[in-house]
Amino acid sequence: MTDRTGQVAVIFASQRNGVDAAGYDIAAVAMDALAAAQAGYRGVESTRGADGFGITVSYWADDDAARAWRDHPIHAETREAGRARWYDRYAVTVARVERGYDWRAT
Numbered sequence: 001m002t003d004r005t006g007q008v009a010v011i012f013a014s015q016r017n018g019v020d021a022a023g024y025d026i027a028a029v030a031m032d033a034l035a036a037a038q039a040g041y042r043g044v045e046s047t048r049g050a051d052g053f054g055i056t057v058s059y060w061a062d063d064d065a066a067r068a069w070r071d072h073p074i075h076a077e078t079r080e081a082g083r084a085r086w087y088d089r090y091a092v093t094v095a096r097v098e099r100g101y102d103w104r105a106t
Contacts, residue, residue, distance in 0.1 A: 004042065005097055007060060007061065008059070008062060008065070008095070009058070009060075009097055010058045010094050011056075011093040011094070012055070012058070012092055013091050013093075014055075014090035015054075015089045016048070016087060019086060023085065023086070024082075024085075024086045031078055034074055039068070040060050040065020040069075041059075041069070042059035059097075
């Protein structure tokens with residue numbers, strides 16, 4: 001596990017509506033690539049259940065980098081498409097990582 005102490009975590013919890021899965025998948029791949037190219041990007045972890053509920057956590061070097069991602073015009077355009085087509089609801093929580101732990105079965 002990467003030590004993320006001091007990084008900013010943007011936690012995106014969402015409920016997909018099941019509409020236009022192919023369009024969503026294309027947009028998700030594009031957003032992953034775009035985010036990874038931004039200054040201050042430190043990584044992402046994501047999961048989605050069969051019921052359409054998902055959590056994506058993106059990590060950023062600092063608040064400025066996280067805000068720049070929020071305000072990126074292509075990201076903003078895709079966010080609006082998500083509201084119009086792909087999501088029933090979502091919530092965003094921004095937090096600073098104070099410490100982390102890792103465990104793996106050996």
